[in-house]
Structures are given as structure tokens and as C-alpha cells.
Amino acid sequence: MFANYLKVIKNLLFPRLCLCCEKKISEGHLCQKCEKKITFLAQPRCSYCLRPLNIDSISLCQECYNKTYPYQRLISATAYKEPMLSLIHLFKYKNYDYLAGFLSSLIIKHLSEIGFNPNKYKLITSVPLHKDKLKIRGYNQSGLLSKLLSNHFKIPFKDDIIENTNIRPSQTKLPREKREKNTEGIFVVKENLENKSIILVDDIFTTGSTVSACAKALKEKCAGNVTVITLSKT
Numbered sequence: 001m002f003a004n005y006l007k008v009i010k011n012l013l014f015p016r017l018c019l020c021c022e023k024k025i026s027e028g029h030l031c032q033k034c035e036k037k038i039t040f041l042a043q044p045r046c047s048y049c050l051r052p053l054n055i056d057s058i059s060l061c062q063e064c065y066n067k068t069y070p071y072q073r074l075i076s077a078t079a080y081k082e083p084m085l086s087l088i089h090l091f092k093y094k095n096y097d098y099l100a101g102f103l104s105s106l107i108i109k110h111l112s113e114i115g116f117n118p119n120k121y122k123l124i125t126s127v128p129l130h131k132d133k134l135k136i137r138g139y140n141q142s143g144l145l146s147k148l149l150s151n152h153f154k155i156p157f158k159d160d161i162i163e164n165t166n167i168r169p170s171q172t173k174l175p176r177e178k179r180e181k182n183t184e185g186i187f188v189v190k191e192n193l194e195n196k197s198i199i200l201v202d203d204i205f206t207t208g209s210t211v212s213a214c215a216k217a218l219k220e221k222c223a224g225n226v227t228v229i230t231l232s233k234t
């Protein structure tokens with residue numbers, strides 16, 4: 001009884017609000033309207049760049065047909081628009097690390113819908129933050145997602161395979177060509193990966209330069225297939 005009173009008082013003083021539109025809600029993180037707006041990426045898509053494909057029987061778009069990528073497949077769960085914009089902003093920059101549970105559940109939902117088979121993978125890791133950035137933020141958002149995917153799929157998680165060795169100006173402020181150059185060579189893998197297939201997790205797929213640089217570093221240390229999984233795609 002007393003606990004119920006406390007709950008009522010707490011709700012009056014600190015009502016739970018939708019993290020996107022700030023409407024009062026009774027449970028969860030989003031109001032129903034905002035939750036419905038979450039857009040999962042429709043299939044089929046190019047395995048390398050995620051351009052939508054017209055037919056199911058091919059896996060690469062015309063642009064990527066003659067290209068090679070350091071990863072074998074790219075999967076993104078959601079479109080980077082509201083409410084994902086608000087959720088990811090809070091998750092990355094405002095210490096809402098507890099959103100990892102909800103956000104990883106969106107990835108798991110998408111993976112199950114596209115029939116993703118996790119069995120061949122021996123390791124899950126994430127795009128690392130530079131240690132100075134990690135110190136300021138206190139957590140690596142992609143690492144939190146990886147950890148939960150690892151628990152769900154029962155695949156071992158290791159967060160220190162890839163090292164981020166360089167401080168660079170914030171990626172988003174640079175034009176595309178410079179961004180690609182800028183990422184080159186700053187990710188280092190020290191251990192031999194013995195042909196293990198690896199899932200590499202990142203929060204947002206933008207140009208692909210970061211995940212490509214990480215996948216390249218993994219391949220240089222004998223990783224088997226690398227599949228990139230991101231929460232959202234711009």
C-alpha cells in the first residue's frame with residue numbers, strides 16, 4: 001500500500017515522458033505514436049551498401065558489383081530518422097546508457113525478420129572509441145549493444161580486439177573524401193583472429209568509412225567473414 005502511494009507521488013513529481021515527443025506515458029521509452037514511427041529497413045538490399053534492390057535473387061547493386069569490401073555483409077536495422085534520432089542522441093551523448101536494452105532489441109527483431117543466421121560467428125566486437133573519448137563518455141555505446149547481442153545469440157563478446165589509436169577531428173564535420181582518408185590506419189588489431197567469423201557492431205552507418213577501416217584491420221589479422229551490424233542507417 002505504502003509503496004503504491006510512493007509510486008503515485010513519484011509519477012506526479014516525475015512523470016514518465018516519451019523520449020521523442022515528451023508526451024506523458026505510463027511505461028516504456030516512447031509513446032505509441034512515436035514507437036510506430038520506427039522504420040525497419042525493408043529488404044532486399046545490397047549486401048555491401050544497403051541500396052534497395054528490385055529483385056530478391058541478387059545480393060549486390062550495380063554500383064557494388066565490381067567492388068570489393070573488407071566485410072562480407074552489412075546489415076542495418078532501422079532508418080536514421082525520428083524517433084531513432086532522439087533515442088540515439090540520448091544514448092550516445094546524454095548518458096542514457098540504459099537504452100541499450102531497448103535499442104538492441106530492435107536489432108534482434110530486425111535480424112530475426114530477415115532470417116539472419118548467427119551460428120557461424122565465433123566472436124562479436126564493436127567499433128572502439130578512442131580511450132580519451134571513452135574516459136569522457138564513460139561507456140562505448142556500440143560496445144553496450146554488442147554485449148547484449150552477444151548474450152542473446154550466445155556468441156562470445158570481446159571489446160578489446162580493435163584499438164582506436166588516434167584522436168581525430170569529429171568525423172561529421174569533414175567532407176566525405178576526407179572522412180575516408182581520416183579513418184585510414186587509425187584502427188589496429190593486435191591478435192591473430194585465426195579465420196574466425198566476426199560480427200562487428202556500430203551504432204550508425206553513414207558513409208561506411210569507419211566500419212570499413214575496422215573490418216580491414218580485422219581482415220589483416222586473418223579474420224574469417226566479417227559481418228557489420230548497425231542499429232541505424234542515415
Ligand SMILES: [Zn+2]
Pocket residue numbers: 018019020021022023030031032033034035
Ligand atoms: Zn512520442
Ligand SMILES: [Zn+2]
Pocket residue numbers: 046047048049050051060061062063064065
Ligand atoms: Zn551496393
